[in-house]
Amino acid sequence: MTLVVLGVYLLLVLSIGLASHRLFRGTGEDYALATRSIGPFVLLMSLFGTHMTAFSLLGASGESYRVGLGVFSLMASSSAILIPLIFFFVGTRLWALGKRFGYTTQPQYFRDRFDSPFLGQALFAVLVALVVPYLLIGVMGGGVTLSRITGGDVPAWVGGAAISLVVLTYVSFGGLRGTAWANTFQTLVFMTLGAVTLVYLVRQLGGLDTALTRIATERPDLLARGDAIPPAKLLSYTLIPLSAGMFPHLFMHWLSAKRVESFKLPIVAYPLCIAAVWVPSVLLGMFGRLDFPDLEGAQASSVLIRMIHLHAPELLAGLLGAGVFAAVMSSLDSQVLALSNMFAHDVYDRRGTASEAAKVRAGRLFVIGLIVLTFLLSLVADSSIFGLAVWSFTGFSGLFPLVLAALFWRRATAAGALAALATTAALWIYFFSVGWQVPGYSVGGTGILPVVPIVGASALAMVVVSLLTPPPAAATVRRFFPAARAWRPPGDCTQGANP
Amino acid sequence: MRSLLFLAIVVALVVRYDWWNQYATASWLGLPIALTYHLIYCVAASALLWALVRFAWPARSGPESDLGTTADGPTEDRA
Numbered sequence: 001m002t003l004v005v006l007g008v009y010l011l012l013v014l015s016i017g018l019a020s021h022r023l024f025r026g027t028g029e030d031y032a033l034a035t036r037s038i039g040p041f042v043l044l045m046s047l048f049g050t051h052m053t054a055f056s057l058l059g060a061s062g063e064s065y066r067v068g069l070g071v072f073s074l075m076a077s078s079s080a081i082l083i084p085l086i087f088f089f090v091g092t093r094l095w096a097l098g099k100r101f102g103y104t105t106q107p108q109y110f111r112d113r114f115d116s117p118f119l120g121q122a123l124f125a126v127l128v129a130l131v132v133p134y135l136l137i138g139v140m141g142g143g144v145t146l147s148r149i150t151g152g153d154v155p156a157w158v159g160g161a162a163i164s165l166v167v168l169t170y171v172s173f174g175g176l177r178g179t180a181w182a183n184t185f186q187t188l189v190f191m192t193l194g195a196v197t198l199v200y201l202v203r204q205l206g207g208l209d210t211a212l213t214r215i216a217t218e219r220p221d222l223l224a225r226g227d228a229i230p231p232a233k234l235l236s237y238t239l240i241p242l243s244a245g246m247f248p249h250l251f252m253h254w255l256s257a258k259r260v261e262s263f264k265l266p267i268v269a270y271p272l273c274i275a276a277v278w279v280p281s282v283l284l285g286m287f288g289r290l291d292f293p294d295l296e297g298a299q300a301s302s303v304l305i306r307m308i309h310l311h312a313p314e315l316l317a318g319l320l321g322a323g324v325f326a327a328v329m330s331s332l333d334s335q336v337l338a339l340s341n342m343f344a345h346d347v348y349d350r351r352g353t354a355s356e357a358a359k360v361r362a363g364r365l366f367v368i369g370l371i372v373l374t375f376l377l378s379l380v381a382d383s384s385i386f387g388l389a390v391w392s393f394t395g396f397s398g399l400f401p402l403v404l405a406a407l408f409w410r411r412a413t414a415a416g417a418l419a420a421l422a423t424t425a426a427l428w429i430y431f432f433s434v435g436w437q438v439p440g441y442s443v444g445g446t447g448i449l450p451v452v453p454i455v456g457a458s459a460l461a462m463v464v465v466s467l468l469t470p471p472p473a474a475a476t477v478r479r480f481f482p483a484a485r486a487w488r489p490p491g492d493c494t495q496g497a498n499p
Numbered sequence: 500m501r502s503l504l505f506l507a508i509v510v511a512l513v514v515r516y517d518w519w520n521q522y523a524t525a526s527w528l529g530l531p532i533a534l535t536y537h538l539i540y541c542v543a544a545s546a547l548l549w550a551l552v553r554f555a556w557p558a559r560s561g562p563e564s565d566l567g568t569t570a571d572g573p574t575e576d577r578a
Contacts, residue, residue: 068533069531069533069534070533072533072534072537072538073515073517073533073536073537076537076541077515077537077540077541077544078515080540080541080544080545081508081511081512081515081540081544081547081548082512084544084548085508085548088548088551088552088557092557093557208529209529212526212530212531216524220524223524223531223533224520224521224522224523224524224531224532224533225520225521225522225533226521226522231516231518231521234516235516238512238515260557264552264556267548267551267552268545268548268549268552269545270545270548271541271542271544271545271548272541272542272545274541275538275541275542279534279538282534283534
């Protein structure tokens with residue numbers, strides 16, 4: 001029964017994605033950005049569904065299983081304030097620039113802003129390298145879910161293959177419109193089923209008070225951050241959500257907005273949506289200690305699925321498993337599509353001579369190659385979903401000074417941007433090589449995460465190298481900073497304001 | 500108003516560090532305080548963001564645009 005429910009769910013998502021193909025206009029912009037036609041609600045669901053992945057359900061519950069409820073303060077509350085602020089200050093500006101100059105991808109913007117084709121290509125390479133671990137989380141999450149929810153009857157690779165195939169199909173045919181529709185449906189599914197899972201499983205444990213009392217008796221350390229999450233670690237995690245400013249999949253969804261007002265709902269509702277997903281995840285992860293006290297390493301990532309398999313009847317288990325599939329696929333699709341768009345526009349058509357049909361075809365072929373590569377990697381990867389995600393986010397956070405300088409500092413130069421990019425890549429490779437197999441790795445054992453020196457060094461490289469190199473051309477500055485003429489004094493909000 | 504809102508953002512970023520709850524395991528509103536505090540924080544963040552959107556919304560399109568963007572017209576070609 002569980003497999004039937006999951007199969008029906010996958011077919012439903014597939015049909016939604018394929019249905020959107022009927023509206024496809026045959027242009028590269030329509031495939032990549034749905035002709036910039038997305039309204040507030042679908043934008044919220046797309047952004048949130050894209051951002052919340054296996055990391056938020058399986059990773060967060062697994063980490064809560066290990067260190068307790070403090071996980072919520074590490075990631076959820078910092079994301080709740082910083083990510084909407086990034087939408088407000090960065091997303092709306094990029095939307096406006098994308099609309100004005102017809103951008104489709106991040107490399108296009110940075111290439112133009114810094115007058116450097118090489119920067120665009122280098123950025124593409126770095127973004128692809130950083131998104132692959134993020135994709136891996138999704139495929140691994142699908143595999144873990146199917147395997148555990150069937151009690152090990154179905155091997156993990158089948159789950160990974162199933163979601164890869166479904167995502168591959170509807171992204172290839174539906175482009176961003178299909179992705180946005182499927183994301184909206186899937187985000188509603190995983191938010192609803194997350195709440196249902198919490199209520200159902202907590203009842204099975206004797207109610208919230210009973211479960212909390214048992215935790216207080218058996219593992220009171222899980223109820224507070226305590227020594228497991230020292231203050232330096234909590235502070236370090238503030239920088240992790242900055243990664244949202246450079247995620248190619250969020251950039252793509254920003255540019256798909258119909259008008260700037262479409263951002264209002266996502267900005268206001270985002271913290272509530274985060275709480276709605278993370279509270280069930282961290283509570284259930286902690287309660288998993290009551291049923292499975294001895295999970296080790298990467299096994300902890302599956303604690304939520306193990307609880308569903310243990311407590312829920314088959315039909316409900318199928319539905320709850322579908323909720324996890326929804327979270328996984330709603331991220332995987334946008335990530336794959338964003339990379340496919342970059343490949344089509346920034347690599348395949350870097351000279352601007354390819355036809356629209358050829359660009360769409362190239363993007364589809366790239367999607368296939370990327371999904372196959374990720375699937376193959378998932379067969380050999382054995383890592384904590386939370387840990388893998390944090391490494392990916394760390395790299396993207398290191399690139400945040402790039403977008404900040406591009407948007408707000410007219411003196412920023414191409415050499416400065418390249419220096420920031422190279423610094424991030426070099427430091428990320430260094431820290432990853434020494435720390436990826438060390439659970440809870442921090443710089444020199446200080447509790448400070450690698451994201452802190454990486455972001456700091458990246459920002460420093462951007463500033464110092466920009467100041468040491470000739471300023472950008474006046475025409476470029478005028479093109480990207482016309483606001484100076486229209487800037488109003490602080491406090492004048494009668495006609496809108498410029499943050 | 501904008502200055503007040505930006506000050507509120509700074510305050511919001513600071514009070515996320517509830518160091519006073521580092522070892523607190525007591526319950527508050529039926530949940531461990533480590534979770535309740537940050538749950539309420541999320542709701543407060545939403546309220547602050549509503550105020551930001553309501554009172555400091557940027558002019559990104561139309562005649563008031565700060566980035567030279569037209570409201571719904573065609574996009575310009577990239578140079």
